[in-house]
Amino acid sequence: MKGKASMFGVLLVGLGLSGPAMAQSAPLGCSAAREARAFExxxxxxxxxxxQAWNSVASCGNLERFSSVVMxxxxxxxxxxxxxxxxxCRTVGTLAGAVEQVDEVWGLCAIECCEExxxxxxIMGKLYCDLSICLGGVRLTNFLVQRPMGFCxxxxxxxCRSEFSxxxxxxxxxxxSCRPYTQGMFRATWSQSRDSVCAYRQ
Structure with a gap:
């Protein structure tokens, strides 16, 4: 990324959330009862x-440290x-939850769209790579989540696409290494995944 500070280069007055949040649906691979519980x-x-990262810093003047803790x-x-x-499914849920919280925070801040x-x-690039390495590049799309960004x-x-790439x-x-899963026979899946996870609500 352009710098850890830029990722959270916004003035946060708190991390409390307001208004209704869009529910995150479990991906197809986590639809069975046991896996759905793990995802949730x-x-x-x-x-x-x-x-917790915000609580450990609790200062809008120390956002660089906050972003470092998150990363x-x-x-x-x-x-x-x-x-x-x-x-x-539990791992997918963890990274999806982090993205959900990030998007809700950006909705409150209402600025810095590129940084979001x-x-x-x-985060979604990490998820793509962790899934690809774990599963050997197969069944990947069964577990990728898509929660379109709401504010930006x-x-x-x-x-998002640039950072994922x-x-x-x-x-x-x-x-x-994730490199083998970004080229050759996996290139089409990689490209499709990038476009899917970087969607936004229109």
């Missing part, structure tokens, strides 16, 4: 991680190869 548990965990925390969310669908897109692109429009979408080829997780 992860969703709440991901939202909580953003809240460091999400970097620790891993998905080992061979994980069963329950573990996959970049952050969403980074085409600017956020363009910045930058992060994924260079992503090196605990269990391997």
């Amino acid at each position: 548990s992860g969703l709440q965990s991901g939202k909580s991680l953003v809240q 460091e925390t999400l970097q620790n969310v891993s998905l080992p190869p061979g994980s069963d669908d329950y573990v996959v 897109g970049e952050l969403v692109g980074w 429009g085409s600017t956020a979408q363009a910045c 930058s992060v994924t080829p260079s992503y090196q997780g605990l269990f391997g």
